[in-house]
Amino acid sequence: MHVLIVGGGLGGLSLAQNLRKQGISFEIFERDSNPDARFQGWGIALYAIINALIDHVPSDLPDLMDTVNHLLPLQLNPQLSVYPPNSEIRLGFEHSPEKPFIRAERRRLRDWLATNLPIQWGKRVTRIENDNSGITLHFEDGSTAKGDILIGADGINSTVREHLLSRPSTDITRVLPLATVIGQLTLSGPALIRQLSLAHSGYMSVRPDLGFITFTGLHYVAPDGLSAKYYWNLMEMTPDFSKDPQNYWLLSATQQQKLDHVRKLTAKLPAAQREIFELTKPEEIESKTHIWKDVHLESLPAGRVILMGDAVHAMMPFRGEGGYQTLVDSLLLGKMLGRLAEGEKYKNEKVLEEEVGEYNRNMLKRGMKSVRDSRAMDMNATRYGPDGEPLDPSQIPQMRVLPDTEILLGIPVKA
Numbered sequence: 001m002h003v004l005i006v007g008g009g010l011g012g013l014s015l016a017q018n019l020r021k022q023g024i025s026f027e028i029f030e031r032d033s034n035p036d037a038r039f040q041g042w043g044i045a046l047y048a049i050i051n052a053l054i055d056h057v058p059s060d061l062p063d064l065m066d067t068v069n070h071l072l073p074l075q076l077n078p079q080l081s082v083y084p085p086n087s088e089i090r091l092g093f094e095h096s097p098e099k100p101f102i103r104a105e106r107r108r109l110r111d112w113l114a115t116n117l118p119i120q121w122g123k124r125v126t127r128i129e130n131d132n133s134g135i136t137l138h139f140e141d142g143s144t145a146k147g148d149i150l151i152g153a154d155g156i157n158s159t160v161r162e163h164l165l166s167r168p169s170t171d172i173t174r175v176l177p178l179a180t181v182i183g184q185l186t187l188s189g190p191a192l193i194r195q196l197s198l199a200h201s202g203y204m205s206v207r208p209d210l211g212f213i214t215f216t217g218l219h220y221v222a223p224d225g226l227s228a229k230y231y232w233n234l235m236e237m238t239p240d241f242s243k244d245p246q247n248y249w250l251l252s253a254t255q256q257q258k259l260d261h262v263r264k265l266t267a268k269l270p271a272a273q274r275e276i277f278e279l280t281k282p283e284e285i286e287s288k289t290h291i292w293k294d295v296h297l298e299s300l301p302a303g304r305v306i307l308m309g310d311a312v313h314a315m316m317p318f319r320g321e322g323g324y325q326t327l328v329d330s331l332l333l334g335k336m337l338g339r340l341a342e343g344e345k346y347k348n349e350k351v352l353e354e355e356v357g358e359y360n361r362n363m364l365k366r367g368m369k370s371v372r373d374s375r376a377m378d379m380n381a382t383r384y385g386p387d388g389e390p391l392d393p394s395q396i397p398q399m400r401v402l403p404d405t406e407i408l409l410g411i412p413v414k415a
């Protein structure tokens with residue numbers, strides 16, 4: 001059985017490692033010309049899935065926590081906080097040996113997942129044929145590839161999904177009512193210590209009373225441990241944005257206008273939560289305005305073309321679950337492909353349909369719930385684990401009042 005994976009993002013890479021471990025033949029194709037072609041995003045929270053992920057990748061991958069942890073070289077536990085209105089209590093969750101939680105820097109996580117994988121870069125799929133002889137992929141550069149099973153891990157605007165459903169992406173993706181301004185800046189000294197004191201990894205100010213939510217996150221720490229890259233998103237829930245995003249005022253606003261707007265909106269936040277916006281310079285505001293979209297699908301055909309990740313369940317960012325659900329897909333899909341490879345069961349159409357149908361049902365139930373819960377901003381809704389079952393709440397880091405920690409910058413001196 002030869003598996004073709006389209007997309008070298010989190011989902012495609014994680015599945016490829018899973019297949020490599022099982023000795024299943026595969027090829028993985030990525031449209032980007034090289035690993036540095038596109039910004040990979042900031043951070044992703046991993047919990048509950050950590051052990052399953054490590055178990056399903058080959059042993060030549062380096063230690064996960066030592067490689068992807070965004071706080072290194074600082075010796076601080078990953079930690080996220082939420083600040084509701086009228087409260088400066090540090091409510092949130094933190095890594096502990098009993099309930100591990102990793103805040104992974106996205107590029108480091110992608111590099112970790114890419115370890116020793118033969119990724120074929122610069123291979124944009126433009127056309128797909130699926131007939132009695134199997135699957136044929138046609139690439140923009142004129143080349144082709146043939147296989148027995150096709151995995152669409154090609155993200156929110158999936159070409160594989162368009163082929164499978166014969167529907168354009170615009171029919172399936174929905175613009176979210178989220179007008180977003182993004183800032184990125186470097187902090188050091190006392191300003192960095194003050195941000196780390198709000199939460200080591202990131203914090204949300206949830207202010208329905210003021211009409212917005214902000215997420216401020218540490219992206220990564222400099223190798224000398226003395227400065228760190230930060231980013232913030234300020235999101236206003238506004239139906240006007242999703243009605244006509246291209247004509248919403250933010251799309252044509254200057255960086256200075258966006259910053260002025262953010263400072264006006266955040267003026268009533270407590271001083272500590274407001275500081276990051278006051279420190280940001282106009283040139284540190286993203287000039288392009290991000291248009292958030294999600295995906296809603298009721299069902300999927302079951303056959304040799306299979307989807308995973310954002311191609312099926314791209315979602316609103318609030319619960320930080322899109323990447324998590326994608327990794328869960330990769331574990332379940334890896335297991336299912338292992339069963340199909342055994343004794344060449346994939347050649348039996350009925351078995352193939354049953355196996356893929358079961359995977360699709362599980363993924364859609366789990367993924368669509370997550371898409372809905374993210375829209376409803378339901379932080380307490382059930383989460384699903386690597387076996388597709390509701391997660392045992394004891395595995396999920398619980399929100400609690402976080403104790404203050406001593407924050408030391410620089411590289412720790414070994415005793």
Ligand SMILES: Cc1cc2nc3c(=O)[nH]c(=O)nc-3n(C[C@H](O)[C@H](O)[C@H](O)COP(=O)(O)OP(=O)(O)OC[C@H]3O[C@@H](n4cnc5c(N)ncnc54)[C@H](O)[C@@H]3O)c2cc1C
Pocket residue numbers: 006007008009010011012029030031032041042043044045123124125126153154155156157158159308309310311314317320321322323324325326
């Ligand atoms: C700004 C932002 C912040 C986010 N923050 C978080 C977070 O904090 N926590 C979290 O859990 N999730 C987060 N997410 C969601 C998370 O990034 C996605 O859920 C996850 O990346 C989905 O993985 P994927 O592999 O399905 O798709 P992607 O990561 O989008 O990968 C798809 C890959 O397919 C490639 N591709 C596309 N079309 C083709 C083609 N035709 N041929 C070949 N290759 C192709 C693309 O280049 C890309 O590399 C965030 C998303 C965004 C946009």
